[in-house]
Amino acid sequence: MDFIDKITGAKLSRRSFILASAAATASLSLAGCGSSLTQATADQAADKEGKWITAACWHNCGGRCLNKAYVVDGVVIRQKTDDTHPDSPDYPQQRACVRGRSQRQQVFGADRLKYPMKRKNWEPGGGKKELRGRDEWVRISWDEALDSIAGEIKRIKSEQGNRAFFADGGPAAKVLALYGGYVANWGTTSLGSWTYTPGPVGFSSSSGDSINDRLDMRNCDTVIMFNMNPAWSSAGNPVYHFLQVKKAGADFIAIDPFYNDSYGLLEADWIPTRPATDTALMIGVAHTLIVEDDPVKNPLIDWDFLKKYTIGFDADSMPPGTDAKDNFKDYVLGTYDGVPKNAEWAAEISGVAPDRIRYLARAMNKNKKVALLYAWSAGRTQNADNLPQMAMILGAMTGHMGKSGHMCGVSCHSGAANGGDTLVSPGKNGLPTVDNPVKDSINHTEMWRAIVDGKYNFTGNKKFLKGEMKDIDIRLIYHDNNARLQSADGMTKGIEAHRKVDLVVSHGQFLTTNAKYSDFVLPVTTEWEKIGGFLTGNREMLIMYSQITEPLYEAQSDEWIARELAKRLGVDASKAFPIDAKQQFFNQIAGSTVILPDGKTAAPLVTITAEDIAQWGVQGKPQQGQISLKEFQEKGLYQIERKPGDNYGYIAFKDFCDDPEANPRPSASGKLEFYSQV
Ligand code: SF4
Numbered sequence: 001m002d003f004i005d006k007i008t009g010a011k012l013s014r015r016s017f018i019l020a021s022a023a024a025t026a027s028l029s030l031a032g033c034g035s036s037l038t039q040a041t042a043d044q045a046a047d048k049e050g051k052w053i054t055a056a057c058w059h060n061c062g063g064r065c066l067n068k069a070y071v072v073d074g075v076v077i078r079q080k081t082d083d084t085h086p087d088s089p090d091y092p093q094q095r096a097c098v099r100g101r102s103q104r105q106q107v108f109g110a111d112r113l114k115y116p117m118k119r120k121n122w123e124p125g126g127g128k129k130e131l132r133g134r135d136e137w138v139r140i141s142w143d144e145a146l147d148s149i150a151g152e153i154k155r156i157k158s159e160q161g162n163r164a165f166f167a168d169g170g171p172a173a174k175v176l177a178l179y180g181g182y183v184a185n186w187g188t189t190s191l192g193s194w195t196y197t198p199g200p201v202g203f204s205s206s207s208g209d210s211i212n213d214r215l216d217m218r219n220c221d222t223v224i225m226f227n228m229n230p231a232w233s234s235a236g237n238p239v240y241h242f243l244q245v246k247k248a249g250a251d252f253i254a255i256d257p258f259y260n261d262s263y264g265l266l267e268a269d270w271i272p273t274r275p276a277t278d279t280a281l282m283i284g285v286a287h288t289l290i291v292e293d294d295p296v297k298n299p300l301i302d303w304d305f306l307k308k309y310t311i312g313f314d315a316d317s318m319p320p321g322t323d324a325k326d327n328f329k330d331y332v333l334g335t336y337d338g339v340p341k342n343a344e345w346a347a348e349i350s351g352v353a354p355d356r357i358r359y360l361a362r363a364m365n366k367n368k369k370v371a372l373l374y375a376w377s378a379g380r381t382q383n384a385d386n387l388p389q390m391a392m393i394l395g396a397m398t399g400h401m402g403k404s405g406h407m408c409g410v411s412c413h414s415g416a417a418n419g420g421d422t423l424v425s426p427g428k429n430g431l432p433t434v435d436n437p438v439k440d441s442i443n444h445t446e447m448w449r450a451i452v453d454g455k456y457n458f459t460g461n462k463k464f465l466k467g468e469m470k471d472i473d474i475r476l477i478y479h480d481n482n483a484r485l486q487s488a489d490g491m492t493k494g495i496e497a498h499r500k501v502d503l504v505v506s507h508g509q510f511l512t513t514n515a516k517y518s519d520f521v522l523p524v525t526t527e528w529e530k531i532g533g534f535l536t537g538n539r540e541m542l543i544m545y546s547q548i549t550e551p552l553y554e555a556q557s558d559e560w561i562a563r564e565l566a567k568r569l570g571v572d573a574s575k576a577f578p579i580d581a582k583q584q585f586f587n588q589i590a591g592s593t594v595i596l597p598d599g600k601t602a603a604p605l606v607t608i609t610a611e612d613i614a615q616w617g618v619q620g621k622p623q624q625g626q627i628s629l630k631e632f633q634e635k636g637l638y639q640i641e642r643k644p645g646d647n648y649g650y651i652a653f654k655d656f657c658d659d660p661e662a663n664p665r666p667s668a669s670g671k672l673e674f675y676s677q678v
Pocket of ligand 1 (some may be wrong): 057236
């Protein structure tokens with residue numbers, strides 16, 4: 001009996017039938033197999049002892065939670081979450097949400113891609129390209145799929161050269177790089193204008209270095225949240241951390257078009273706005289700060305902070321060689337254009353009443369301990385280029401940076417509610433970097449248009465500067481690492497691009513939008529079928545997950561596919577993958593580090609013995625760490641136990657505020673720039 005038969009065809013005893021019935025609502029049938037996982041798992045549970053194994057949750061939601069799967073004889077019976085230590089606000093368990101806890105329904109879902117497929121009307125050169133997305137699929141062997149793809153790659157290269165290949169950057173792209181190169185892509189739809197605006201103005205796009213750590217946030221009087229919903233978007237611990245801030249006495253104010261679960265939980269004072277009007281609202285707030293501030297009777301602005309750490313606020317602080325009239329203050333007051341950007345002006349645009357705008361300005365005054373927190377979401381609209389700069393300006397005007405209880409920055413994804421350097425990290429896997437000889441790289445916002453129109457804006461390494469238009473003629477789209485067609489802007493134009501080129505290939509676990517518009521679809525393994533890996537992002541802990549199940553159906557790893565393509569293209573795959581997956585995983589374990597209780601010293605995390613190395617069958621050296629390899633694997637988690645007053649706290653921008661000369665910001669002036677010449 002092979003593995004698939006085992007998990008789908010276990011004999012149904014009377015006892016297992018009862019268990020199966022009880023579990024029926026929590027399990028999912030494997031369509032077309034004449035049995036179900038529910039029956040199989042219940043049957044196994046009735047007869048055998050199993051083992052809890054740490055299982056990956058790869059949704060990248062920002063939660064970063066511990067998931068465990070109970071595996072009996074290779075079959076997953078049920079899941080649970082973190083119970084490695086008692087839960088407390090300072091040292092919380094990493095509890096998974098329902099999506100993570102039901103991940104087995106995804107891994108064993110009936111909609112998994114089971115074998116390689118090609119589009120029925122595909123033929124060399126593309127065949128009926130207009131049928132991409134609505135053609136029928138034909139099951140084929142791995143050899144037929146890989147031979148056909150490699151044959152087309154060779155043909156396209158001989159006719160058009162390597163600038164005709166467009167790829168994501170995964171393992172197959174490494175092989176294309178060894179084969180002469182490919183056109184890459186850059187940018188991120190997730191961050192929007194937070195991708196490149198913060199750097200040139202001296203700010204930051206990440207929670208990691210722009211907000212204080214979660215224990216320090218409890219010192220805030222007021223937390224002002226712009227367009228955030230961590231209860232949905234980072235469903236692990238971030239909202240739990242915010243709840244501790246509320247319990248410590250902070251008020252919450254929320255600026256958002258929608259009232260959401262996070263605001264409800266935190267009893268936030270909601271200020272509803274029109275979508276995509278945040279920049280205008282913030283300028284109106286700045287106007288109120290300027291006109292109402294009185295350093296003696298009504299101190300709202302931190303003038304010392306402005307003088308010491310910023311440029312461009314007023315005519316006196318403009319950089320040399322610029323027109324002094326272009327300063328921020330005179331723009332806001334309307335000194336030269338006759339349009340004061342006051343609360344009434346901002347109200348017209350944002351829909352927020354003028355008295356609420358003035359209330360917001362007063363709520364962030366310099367004498368209170370305030371957190372100004374932003375999510376990336378508002379930067380994902382048109383004309384939001386200045387939004388991150390305005391976010392920084394409000395924090396700089398009110399001096400909410402560089403001090404305990406004061407902060408201004410991004411709070412979302414894996415760093416939501418908890419800023420600071422990473423304290424526990426995995427090591428490198430030992431794979432070399434492969435140089436891509438083709439230097440073209442297209443921004444996500446224009447990649448589909450570029451493929452359709454044959455032109456794009458080349459920016460080289462200075463990605464936030466204006467570039468030069470270049471011709472491009474893409475013939476191959478290779479998706480081996482991402483879900484660009486469904487997750488990047490402009491799906492309609494993307495479909496047009498996919499129907500234009502000669503060949504589209506997708507690796508996938510499911511028939512994603514990428515896959516639907518492809519000629520060849522290659523089934524790949526999930527994280528549960530791989531030897532293991534790490535979940536990073538939460539600064540205080542590192543999750544190490546292990547293999548849960550054998551590869552299902554005919555699925556193969558992305559790296560296996562890349563190696564097979566390399567063989568057919570006549571390139572040496574060992575230049576990209578000189579070591580196997582097990583050695584890569586072991587290298588990461590051996591290279592893991594943790595910051596010791598002094599808050600400064602990085603030390604090896606895992607103790608590895610000569611017996612461990614022999615048992616794994618890998619190359620390595622014994623080492624002393626903080627946790628044995630066996631215990632780390634069994635627990636699946638190494639988490640630092642935080643306590644108030646420990647050395648793991650973090651105050652964002654403190655280095656800069658303590659010594660701006662020695663620790664300049666990444667702007668041209670090294671300061672926070674209200675006026676940027678970039
Ligand atoms: S919150 Fe995110 S990381 Fe945590 S279990 Fe849910 S989906 Fe997975």
